[in-house]
Structures are given as structure tokens and as C-alpha cells.
Amino acid sequence: MPAANVEVLIVGGGPVGLTARALLERWGVRAMLVEKRRELSPFPRSRLVNVRSMEILRQLGLATPIAARAFAPEYGRIRFRDTLRDRDFATATMVGINAPIPESPVIGVITSQDRLEPTLLTAPGAPMRFEVEFIDLAEDTDGVTALLVDHHSGADTHVRARYVLAADGANSTVRQRLGIDTTGPGAIGDVTTVVFDADLRRWCADQPAGLYVTAHGSFLPLYPEGGWAWCGPTPEDAARIDWRDLVSRALGPGLNGKVDVLRVQHWVANAFVAERFRHGRILLSGDAAHAVPIVGGLGMNTGIADVHNLCWKLAGVLHGWAEPNLLETYETERQPVADETLRQAVANAQLMLQAQNRRREQLQSGAAAQAQIELPWSERYFAQLGLVLGVTYRSDAVYSEDDNPPGSSDIGTDYLPTTEPGRRMPHQWLTPDRSTLDAIGEWLTLLTPDPDHWKQQTTAPWPLHIELLTAEHADRFGLGPHGALLIRPDGHIGARWSDRSSGYSALPRALATITR
Structure with a gap:
């Protein structure tokens, strides 16, 4: 080279x-x-x-x-079972994955x-x-x-x-x-992933999921047309393990056909x-x-x-x-964002462990095998829309005309759309097939019901695209007839004017502040 x-x-x-x-x-x-x-x-x-x-x-x-x-979206679900062949003792959907949500023009995928x-x-x-x-x-x-x-x-x-x-x-x-x-924490455990083929339709076809959590490791369907992976802690004697036998035993009795192990990967779970x-x-x-x-x-x-x-x-x-x-x-x-993501990922792992521990306690107490347990989180927890869509950026690349910083960057489980500077631009359909997010490109974007007013302020060198907002959309975003939202190329709001700006230098001043 x-x-x-x-x-x-x-x-x-x-x-x-x-x-x-x-x-x-x-x-x-x-x-x-x-x-x-x-x-x-x-x-x-x-x-x-x-x-x-x-x-x-x-x-x-x-x-x-x-x-x-x-x-398909119905795989946006987690199922908890004693073994893969047993019934669910708990289940949770992944919001934003299992079905469309009004907060976005797209849906996540497995x-x-x-x-x-x-x-x-x-x-x-x-x-x-x-x-x-x-x-x-x-x-x-x-x-x-x-x-x-x-x-x-x-x-x-x-x-x-x-x-x-x-x-x-x-x-x-x-x-x-x-x-x-x-x-x-750093390295928190050694993990093994075993990719294998097996006919598991008998236990999973009518109850699809992206993840099946069992007492003997987790099972993941790999592709819509077939293929599976088992994931669990790496055994101490990994070099001598018969991986086909391990996966077969983890699946439980009653497997139709054989398990063909295709690949084995050992890796370290890190948290830092x-x-x-x-x-x-x-x-x-x-x-x-x-x-x-x-x-x-x-x-x-x-x-x-x-x-x-x-x-x-x-x-x-x-x-x-x-x-x-x-x-x-x-x-x-x-x-x-990374700090909060790490905190919530560790919390996710702890909550999943709690679900398994509750099941173990239930079985030890003599409860019926098919009994359900209550999960220690809400249905929305694993989507974490607040973390996914509700991030607030607080930096010199976010402009406030009155010098007040953006609001709190605290991230919760739920997501509340807002046009506060620093937040992701909320999704609204501008036309039946075009979102506000589609107006954002390799430029800075100004959304306003009064383009003529703001065009008078545009100057080089910034790549700025001005787009008309209807009065209806402006009202949804809390903008007056001369208001505007300045959107950064990453879709986060760089500046907001609820109505007419103070003077003809407001836009250049905001652009200079965001990009300096």
C-alpha cells in the first residue's frame, strides 16, 4: 500500500x-x-x-x-424461560423495535x-x-x-x-x-458465543423473539431464514469443551434433529x-x-x-x-452520554439477573412451572427512548440568544419531544412521506414559517438550507409566525427563536457561535 x-x-x-x-x-x-x-x-x-x-x-x-x-418487528421482544423448550415465565417488548412509534419515521430492527x-x-x-x-x-x-x-x-x-x-x-x-x-468496572467477564444450526421451530415459531434468556445461557435467532447462537459465560475448561454437547444440554430434552456447531468465539465483556x-x-x-x-x-x-x-x-x-x-x-x-449509557447498561444486566433470581426463588418455593413472575422494570425499559432520542447536548455548539444554557441533560427512560436547543429535532411528517428529519442533510437547516425574513440574514461561509414550515407545523413546535429552528447537521437543535429575532444579526451570530 x-x-x-x-x-x-x-x-x-x-x-x-x-x-x-x-x-x-x-x-x-x-x-x-x-x-x-x-x-x-x-x-x-x-x-x-x-x-x-x-x-x-x-x-x-x-x-x-x-x-x-x-x-420482522414481532422479534423485538425478550422471552425468559427455564430452558428454550419451556413456556415463558416472563416477557418484555423492545419499544421502538417491536412496532412503529409516533416519535420517529423509522423503526429499529433486530x-x-x-x-x-x-x-x-x-x-x-x-x-x-x-x-x-x-x-x-x-x-x-x-x-x-x-x-x-x-x-x-x-x-x-x-x-x-x-x-x-x-x-x-x-x-x-x-x-x-x-x-x-x-x-x-473494566473487564467484567469472559463470554463465549457459539453459532450453530438446529431445527428449533417447534419451540419458537409461534413465539418469536430476538432473545431467549434461559438458566443455561441465552439463545438468539441469527437470520430470518435460520441459524442460531448460544451466548453464555465461558467455562473454565473451554479448551476441552464439546460445544455441541453444551448447546444440546442447554436447549433441554426433546430436540428434533442434531446441533451443528459452525463457529465459536470467546470474548471479554467490558464496561468502561x-x-x-x-x-x-x-x-x-x-x-x-x-x-x-x-x-x-x-x-x-x-x-x-x-x-x-x-x-x-x-x-x-x-x-x-x-x-x-x-x-x-x-x-x-x-x-x-457514554457515562449514562454505561450506567443504564449495567442496570439492564442487573435487572435481567433479578428476573432470573426471582424465577429461581419461585421454583424453589414449589410454584407451578408455568407460573408467571413480574419483571422488575416497565415495558418501556429496554427501549430506553429517553436515552436513544432524548439526549441533550450542552456545549458551545448550542446557542442561546439570552445566554441561558439548555435545560437539564438528565436522561430518563421515557422520551418527551421538545424543540429546546441541544435536543434532537422532533419528528413530524411535513408531507405523507417526508419527515422533518429528512430536511436535515450535509448542511445547517433553518426551519421557519417566514423564510424571507431569515434569508436577509444569510451570509457565507456556512452551508445553510432554509425550509418553509407551515403555520400548523410551526404551531406544533411552539413557533410564532416569524420564529425559526436552526438545526445542526447531526439533527440536534442549535438555536431557537420563538418569534422574530432581535435584529438582523441574530442568525449569523448563532451560526458563528455554533461553529467556532
Whole structure:
């Protein structure tokens, strides 16, 4: 691989790196993506693409093909059983996955990472170099020089980049080279995933779910056409385990046909947040910045939101309509989200354990095997719409004309749509098939019932798109006849004027504040 000069070097070709690749292409940034593996992951790994991630992927034109290869909405459910062959003793739906919600134009999906990644790779974007490993880097005032090794040819090369976006996983080489420490529990357990084929329709066809939690590990359907995975703690004698026998016993007696083990993967469950998300021109994202337990499906989705927040800022700096200081707001905005995500993911794991413990106590007390137990959370808990859609950014990239900061960034389970600065722009249908979120692109967007008033204030260099709001929609958003909402390219509200702005410099002042 010859030496190259790029604007952004992306390290890591998982879902987060692949999404960053597509976003940077959309914003006209010349990038390169390097991945040390020989190919995309053959393991199912991450399984849930939540509603916010699907909104982002809709912008990239990928939501439809991803949904086409995913499970039907009725699989957006968790079922608790003693063994897979037993009846449910508890069940919970995943809100935003199991059925459409009025708060979004899309629905989240259950799909395996080995189905998601190839679809992400079809998006226009930078070259992806497989078997190219990041080794080290040196940063100076103008950019970063990265040392890479091509494992196919054995050759070393140096790549010069203006910025490096690290999406190279929980064991991030980039983070380690920078000496960035982490906070949180750290490694919380060794886990094994066994991918296998078996005919389980007898027990599952009439009661579909994306996850079956049993006393002997969890079972996950992998693809609509078939395939399964078992996931559980790694046994101490893993090297001598007969995985076919283990899965067969976990399934329980009465299995029709045999179990064919296809792949076995051992991995470490991590729980941490990096102390810093930025080191000069190097920025951490995804598991490199935060690794969270898998319960609730929050990890990958948080990483996708990371790069959605970051890539428009990189584009603005590289294209000259934003100041380099804008990149400081990436950590300011995303690190609190990572902290809260880790807290809720740990809580998810504890709540699932509580459900299993209650069942164990019930059986020990002699209760009937088919008796139900009450789950220790509401039906809405695992969707966590407040965390998925209700994030509030509080930083210099959010403007308030009266110098009052945005409201509390506390994140709850439920989501209340609001046009408060810092919040995600609420979804409303502008036409039968066009959402307010569809008005947001690789530009700053001004939604207003009075475009003529605001057009008088527009100046270079900002890429600004002004769109008419009907009086009905303006009223829904609490805007007067001359009000406006300034939306950042990541869909979060940068500024709000309930009615006519104070003077003709209000919009340029807000734009300068958000992008400086």
C-alpha cells in the first residue's frame, strides 16, 4: 500500500468505522479506512439497530436495505424461560423495535452484525484497506503521521492525515498508544458465543423473539431464514469443551434433529468509558471510547451516534466554515452520554439477573412451572427512548440568544419531544412521506414559517438550507409566525427563536457561535 495523504484516517472497520466512512463521504471529506482483519466480521456480535441509528442510516439511504434483511418487528421482544423448550415465565417488548412509534419515521430492527456490515460497506465512501493494521502515530501542529503495516504484503507505510478517527474497539491500539486511561468496572467477564444450526421451530415459531434468556445461557435467532447462537459465560475448561454437547444440554430434552456447531468465539465483556475522547487531532469513537455490557443493545448504537456527532464537525473544520475549536465539543457532548449509557447498561444486566433470581426463588418455593413472575422494570425499559432520542447536548455548539444554557441533560427512560436547543429535532411528517428529519442533510437547516425574513440574514461561509414550515407545523413546535429552528447537521437543535429575532444579526451570530 503506497504512502497517502488523506484528510481523515479511520482506524477500525466495524459498524462505527463503516458509518463514519459513509458520513464523511456524504460531507465531502477525503478519508481512508484501515482494518486489520482479513474481512468483515463473520460473527453475529451486535444485534440491535435502534430507532436513532436507523434515522441516521435513513439519511445515508441504508435503512431500507438493512430492514429488508432484518427480522420482522414481532422479534423485538425478550422471552425468559427455564430452558428454550419451556413456556415463558416472563416477557418484555423492545419499544421502538417491536412496532412503529409516533416519535420517529423509522423503526429499529433486530439484525446480526455480519448482515449489517456488508450493507454499510455498500454505501459510497473511502477506500477500505483490509489486513492493514495501525501500529503507531506521531502528531504535530499540522496533522498526524500514522505507521501502518500491510499484513498481505508485509510492507510498512506512513499515512499522513489531518485527523485520525479511532474506531478500533475496546482494546483500541490508538487509545493505548495515546496513554488514555479508562474509568468504570473494566473487564467484567469472559463470554463465549457459539453459532450453530438446529431445527428449533417447534419451540419458537409461534413465539418469536430476538432473545431467549434461559438458566443455561441465552439463545438468539441469527437470520430470518435460520441459524442460531448460544451466548453464555465461558467455562473454565473451554479448551476441552464439546460445544455441541453444551448447546444440546442447554436447549433441554426433546430436540428434533442434531446441533451443528459452525463457529465459536470467546470474548471479554467490558464496561468502561475513556477519560478523554480527544487527544489533539486524534478522536476516539465507539468501543474505543466506551465499552458497555451487551444487555439492552446500547453499545454499537452509541458509537454510531458518536460519529454522527463528530463527522459534521470534522467536515466543517476541513472545509473552512467551522473553527478547529468546534472539535472540543465532541467530547463535551458525547462523554456524558457514554457515562449514562454505561450506567443504564449495567442496570439492564442487573435487572435481567433479578428476573432470573426471582424465577429461581419461585421454583424453589414449589410454584407451578408455568407460573408467571413480574419483571422488575416497565415495558418501556429496554427501549430506553429517553436515552436513544432524548439526549441533550450542552456545549458551545448550542446557542442561546439570552445566554441561558439548555435545560437539564438528565436522561430518563421515557422520551418527551421538545424543540429546546441541544435536543434532537422532533419528528413530524411535513408531507405523507417526508419527515422533518429528512430536511436535515450535509448542511445547517433553518426551519421557519417566514423564510424571507431569515434569508436577509444569510451570509457565507456556512452551508445553510432554509425550509418553509407551515403555520400548523410551526404551531406544533411552539413557533410564532416569524420564529425559526436552526438545526445542526447531526439533527440536534442549535438555536431557537420563538418569534422574530432581535435584529438582523441574530442568525449569523448563532451560526458563528455554533461553529467556532
